[in-house]
Amino acid sequence: MTDFEYGPVEIYLIGFSGERPGTDVVDAIRDLVRAETVNLLDLLFVTRSDLGELTVLEIEELADDYGLNDLEVAEMGLAGDEDVEDLAESLAPGTSAAILVVEHAWAREFAQALDRAGGMVLGSERIPAPVVNELVAMTSA
Structure with missing residues (x-):
């Protein structure tokens, strides 16, 4: 039987106006981790200055500012330099983003079951929450 150390992983680029995300976003990330979701x-x-210069900050460089000292990051460095450059390419001057690499904890056992059965995910598509909510609102009206 195959035991997976990790289930499916997603990389998110979450954009913000200004230099840094607000504490609400950091609190939401912390809540997802604490709930083991x-x-x-x-x-x-990452921040792109008004002049276009890109600055990348690791979590330990911001831990004190955001109270993230208690937040465990399991595989620091998983988002490599090339990933960061590719993701940050779309970042407009004067904006910032968080690059968040997460494992969907709920899906690890499912992935193992698929593997044991000789199955595999052939496709996956994420529909952003604003789109889903807009569609639901339109169909409910």
Whole structure:
């Protein structure tokens, strides 16, 4: 039987106006980790200056500012330099983003079951929450 150390992983680029995300976003990430909905594998913050210069900050560089000292990051460095560059390419001057690498904890056992059965995920598509909610509102009206 195959035991997976991790289930499916997603990388999110979460954009913000200004230099840094608000504390509400950081609190939401902390809540997901505490609830064991996701395992935080890597977390970086990137900022593009008004002149276009990109600054990348590791979580330990911001831990004190955001009270993240208690937040465990399991696989720091999983988002490599090339990933960061590719993701940050779309970042407009004067904005920032968090690069969040998470494992969907709920899906690990499902992935193991698929593997044991000789199955595999052939496709997956994420529909952003604003789109889903807009569609539901339109069909409910």
